[in-house]
Structure formats: C-alpha cells, structure tokens
Amino acid sequence: MGGALINSFFSRLPLPATFNRVCTPPFPKILVLPQLNFVTYSVINSLFQKEGVKTVVIKEEEDLQQLKELSEPKAGLVSLKNAKLLSLIFHSYSSIPIYTVTFIQSRGPLRHNPSYSLGLTDYLLLFLGAATKINFELIIFGQPLTINQKASAVRQVKIDMFRNLKTVRGTPFSSIETQVESILSGKEYEREIEILSQRLKLPKGKILSLAKKELLSMAANPKGWLYLPAAFISEFLKNRLFSQVSVAGVEQLRDEVRENTVLLLPLHKSHLDYVLLSKALYDSELNVPLVAAGANLNFWPLGFVFRSLGAYFIQRNARSNRIHSLVLKRYVAYLLNRGYLQEFYIEGGRTRTGRVRPPMIGLLKIIVESYLKGTRKDIAVVPVNISYERVVEDIEFAKENLGKPKTKESFLSLLKARTFLKRRYGTAFISFE
Structure with missing residues (x-):
C-alpha cells in the first residue's frame, strides 16, 4: 500500500x-x-x-x-x-x-x-x-x-x-583567484609581458598590474543562486513579448555537449538573443554557456547580473589595446582548455538591416591557435540561427539607419526603453544546426 x-x-x-x-x-x-x-x-x-x-x-x-x-x-x-x-x-x-x-x-x-x-x-x-x-x-x-x-x-x-x-x-568552475593564478602565469606569459613592457615603454610590474586588472574586469563569475530567478524573469519576458519561441536541434546539441567542448556561434539580431538562447538551453536541461559580451553591456547594475550569469566582457577594438588583447587570448584559451561551453556572436554586434554582417574572426583565431597547439582536440563548432518575426529593437534600428546616433547602453537607457514590454513581436525561432 x-x-x-x-x-x-x-x-x-x-x-x-x-x-x-x-x-x-x-x-x-x-x-x-x-x-x-x-x-x-x-x-x-x-x-x-x-x-x-x-x-x-x-x-x-x-x-x-x-x-x-x-x-x-x-x-x-x-x-x-x-x-x-x-x-x-x-x-x-x-x-x-x-x-x-x-x-x-x-x-x-x-x-x-x-x-x-x-x-x-x-x-x-x-x-x-x-x-x-x-x-x-x-x-x-x-x-x-x-x-x-x-x-x-x-x-x-x-x-x-x-x-x-x-x-x-558544465565543468566545475574555479574561483576568480585560482583563475588569475592559472591564466596570468607561465614562461610564455612572462615572455609576452617582457615584449609588452618594451613596446609600451612601461615597467614590467605596471604591465603585470594592468593585466590582472584587465582580467578581473573581463572574467565571468557565475553565481548559482542567480540562475533560478533569472529563469523566471526570462520566462516572463518570453511570454510577454512572443506568442511562441520555437526551438530545433536540441537533442543533437545535447549529445555534442556531453561528449565535446562546444562553441555556439549564433547570428546576432537583438539583445534578446542572449536571453532566449540561454533560456532555451536552461529549459532543455542543458548547461547555460559562458557568453562573450561587448564591454558596452558592462554597466551598473546589469553588468554584475550578466557577469554572474556567465558573461565575460570584451572590447570590439581589442587589437588597439594590447594588454586587453593578451589577456583575452589567454582567458579564452583557458576556458577552452577547461572544456567550458561558450557562446560567441561572430558578427561582433547586432545587424541593423537583417543581413548577415561580415565575421569578426578574432575569437575564432584564438580558438584555432589553441587547437593547433593541442590545447583541446574535442572541439565542436555549432552554428545557431536566431530569427524573429519582429525584432524588439526595430524602431531603434530604423532611426539608426536614418542617421540617428546609436544610444549608448546604460541603466537610464534601459529604463527609457521599457516601453518595448507593451508590444508583441510574434514568433521567435532558434535552430542549432
């Protein structure tokens, strides 16, 4: 009984x-x-x-x-x-x-x-x-x-x-202190610091200090307690804005994530790409990825939230900042070596016209170099298509295409943009190819 x-x-x-x-x-x-x-x-x-x-x-x-x-x-x-x-x-x-x-x-x-x-x-x-x-x-x-x-x-x-x-x-996540010690060390790193010290005409100690500061500003720091409330907020946004979110290819992706180190390469059409893609994985009982996000999204208070949900922040003009470029290269190689699921927006920014933008190959170059060095051999690259009947930022993009300057992301601009919650945007489609 x-x-x-x-x-x-x-x-x-x-x-x-x-x-x-x-x-x-x-x-x-x-x-x-x-x-x-x-x-x-x-x-x-x-x-x-x-x-x-x-x-x-x-x-x-x-x-x-x-x-x-x-x-x-x-x-x-x-x-x-x-x-x-x-x-x-x-x-x-x-x-x-x-x-x-x-x-x-x-x-x-x-x-x-x-x-x-x-x-x-x-x-x-x-x-x-x-x-x-x-x-x-x-x-x-x-x-x-x-x-x-x-x-x-x-x-x-x-x-x-x-x-x-x-x-x-996902793979067990080390503390920030352990990551710093692992990423900013080794003979190759010391050689690169020496070269930067000579080129920038700065003391070696100063370069080391700036590199550590750069890594702390860049690195993701996921906090498990935040994932459940974030899932509820994402569910609210999804139901409020869209009549349906259709997801395809999850089972094939599940097998890849289980066996390999996976890199997700979505096309970038909206800031909601981050939300919908992570929510689709969460609902499918899959690991939420570490996301390469633009440094423009590292604003208070959402910068803390994004970082705590797996975002790490990169500059679009990384080549012009040699210290940032060095730290980014070593950080991404570290994540790859540890086998973390990662998400790159290969276009580097949102398309304003709906057309696919030319790829920004900087991060992919780091991946290829790490692969050739033997850092990791079980890498699977998975293209992701995210499409919308209507893009949430459609009015903003139309104004930008007519010559209006892009609005800088900030907490104030987020508050001003909250009117987007009053509209409906049809169906969104996510496909893991």
Whole structure:
C-alpha cells in the first residue's frame, strides 16, 4: 500500500528530457543509480510505470537471470555502491545495454568536484518537485555505455555520470583567484609581458598590474543562486513579448555537449538573443554557456547580473589595446582548455538591416591557435540561427539607419526603453544546426 502511494506521488514529477533514451526498445536494460533505496527506486519506477515498463532491483546474479527471462519490457536497477555486482555485469552481461542515472540539484556551474551520493537536499528537492510538478532535482539518463573490459566498472560509471552532470552544469568552475593564478602565469606569459613592457615603454610590474586588472574586469563569475530567478524573469519576458519561441536541434546539441567542448556561434539580431538562447538551453536541461559580451553591456547594475550569469566582457577594438588583447587570448584559451561551453556572436554586434554582417574572426583565431597547439582536440563548432518575426529593437534600428546616433547602453537607457514590454513581436525561432 505504501509503495503504491509513494509511486503515485512521484508520478507527478515531469518526465526528464533524457528519459526517451531508456523508455523505448530494445529491452531489457540495466540502469546504474548512485544510490538505490526506497526513494530513488520509487522515483525511477514511477517514471517507467508511465510507459508500461517493469523495473527489477538487481542485488545479485540471480536477479540478472530474472531480468533476462521476463518477457515483458523491463529495466534492471543496480547501485553504484555494489562494485562487485557492477564488475560482474560489465564482464558477463555486457550484451544488455547499460545506462547511468545522475541526480542533479541546482543549476549553474559547480564550484567543487562532483559527489555521486545523494544528500538530504536531493531528497527534499525530489519531494518538492513531485508536490509542485516542477523539476527542482534533475534526473539525467546517460547514453548506452561503451564497455572497456580492462577498466574498472565503477570508474567507467563515474566518468559517464560526470558527462551527465557536465551537460547540465558544465565543468566545475574555479574561483576568480585560482583563475588569475592559472591564466596570468607561465614562461610564455612572462615572455609576452617582457615584449609588452618594451613596446609600451612601461615597467614590467605596471604591465603585470594592468593585466590582472584587465582580467578581473573581463572574467565571468557565475553565481548559482542567480540562475533560478533569472529563469523566471526570462520566462516572463518570453511570454510577454512572443506568442511562441520555437526551438530545433536540441537533442543533437545535447549529445555534442556531453561528449565535446562546444562553441555556439549564433547570428546576432537583438539583445534578446542572449536571453532566449540561454533560456532555451536552461529549459532543455542543458548547461547555460559562458557568453562573450561587448564591454558596452558592462554597466551598473546589469553588468554584475550578466557577469554572474556567465558573461565575460570584451572590447570590439581589442587589437588597439594590447594588454586587453593578451589577456583575452589567454582567458579564452583557458576556458577552452577547461572544456567550458561558450557562446560567441561572430558578427561582433547586432545587424541593423537583417543581413548577415561580415565575421569578426578574432575569437575564432584564438580558438584555432589553441587547437593547433593541442590545447583541446574535442572541439565542436555549432552554428545557431536566431530569427524573429519582429525584432524588439526595430524602431531603434530604423532611426539608426536614418542617421540617428546609436544610444549608448546604460541603466537610464534601459529604463527609457521599457516601453518595448507593451508590444508583441510574434514568433521567435532558434535552430542549432
């Protein structure tokens, strides 16, 4: 009776975005959970019950035989903590597809190495999610494991669970202090500082000080607590301004993010590009990228908000500022080496006419140079098309095309522009090619 009630309660949870990987034939399947107890079993069992799939708890080899003999669709659940049984499955039952299941709380970048055990907060979020029908605790199902008979079964499972985590929360994010120490150091950096000192005719110590100041002004500093309220604000803007936001190509992108270092290259038509693209990824249970934003957007108080949501600020005339150019090159190479999902607007600014602008290849040049140096070989470049029936800035662009100077971005200009909330702009389209 109690089991039926708890299953009924957890059946209120929305289906995870990746559940389609495990709820369709062929069967049987084996799912490895970080912990297997009454709550985690009930959660997974309630999901499979919706699809008419029977679940079997696997604690010993006899249970594996039962899993193979059942004629109906079934999924076997095994705990990561049962290392001996996992090893047996990997070596003797690898013909059965094996998937990992990862439970993830919160959004935004991790600040520490991941734990593969569920804590009290995870369980509370699962119950809260079922009560409210909102996924506060995300459940991510991995791809079928490719078995390496020579490697530890537990290690292979943990690596795959990390890939699941990476799709949602990205690579663990170091503190600003650690980033400064890593980026502004090394023999190559010292040589570049010497060259700049000679060319700019400034003391080496002054160059070092300016470089650190430049990095602190540039670098993103994501704060996890801000992602949920930002998601609610983005949802409000999306529903207020657009009748629909259509998104295509997410599943292919999910596979790329899971396996590779991904660079998103959208066309730039509106300031809302940032909002809609990040919201589309957030809603799809994907990691929100670090965004190369123009330094013109680093104004109070939104500069702090943008930086806290993953924006880093670059100057459009970076070549004329040699210190900025050096720091930018090293910062982007660092992000690439760490495997962060990044977003570049290759045109460098919004198009005022609807036509694609000539590309600004500075950031891409840094990526190519880093690739050729062997910094990272698993790079996937994903073009993104963002289109609007009507662009929010259409009146502003029309005035600029008639010769009116561009309005400088500031808090005051933002307040003056709030009238855009009174209009509707049709459908927006986002496509990951």
